[in-house]
Amino acid sequence: MQKNIICVACPMGCAVTVEIAENGDILSVTGNTCKRGDAYARAECTNPVRSLATTVKVNGGIHNVVPCKSAGSLPKDKIMECMKIINAAQAEAPVSLGDVLVSNILDTGVDIVATNHCPAK
Numbered sequence: 385m386q387k388n389i390i391c392v393a394c395p396m397g398c399a400v401t402v403e404i405a406e407n408g409d410i411l412s413v414t415g416n417t418c419k420r421g422d423a424y425a426r427a428e429c430t431n432p433v434r435s436l437a438t439t440v441k442v443n444g445g446i447h448n449v450v451p452c453k454s455a456g457s458l459p460k461d462k463i464m465e466c467m468k469i470i471n472a473a474q475a476e477a478p479v480s481l482g483d484v485l486v487s488n489i490l491d492t493g494v495d496i497v498a499t500n501h502c503p504a505k
């Protein structure tokens with residue numbers, strides 16, 4: 385099987401082709417112009433992960449929401465489930481940059497943390 389992906393490890397965006405055996409082994413990676421692209425393509429085909437950046441609702445703050453991000457990479461197939469949890473979460477003002485808004489989301493070991501302040505009203 386052949387999988388064509390765009391490497392997003394840097395802005396070059398190289399088109400990378402991965403040959404995958406029936407048992408899932410990676411036979412070859414071509415089209416990448418550096419080692420990072422090889423590593424990215426292999427990870428994308430075996431254990432794809434994504435970072436998440438979104439907002440969490442804030443009660444009693446000068447803003448209704450505070451921006452947040454995952455403190456690490458999350459499994460790609462759990463992103464939608466993570467978003468449901470984050471959308472249902474609520475923080476109480478004041479929120480400080482770095483505050484953990486959702487701890488160990490979906491038992492991934494990754495926290496969702498505030499990326500800005502939200503003072504109380």
Ligand code: SF4
Nearest residue numbers: 391394397398417421
């Ligand atoms: S293969 Fe290397 S140069 Fe190309 S996009 Fe990926 S990291 Fe950038």
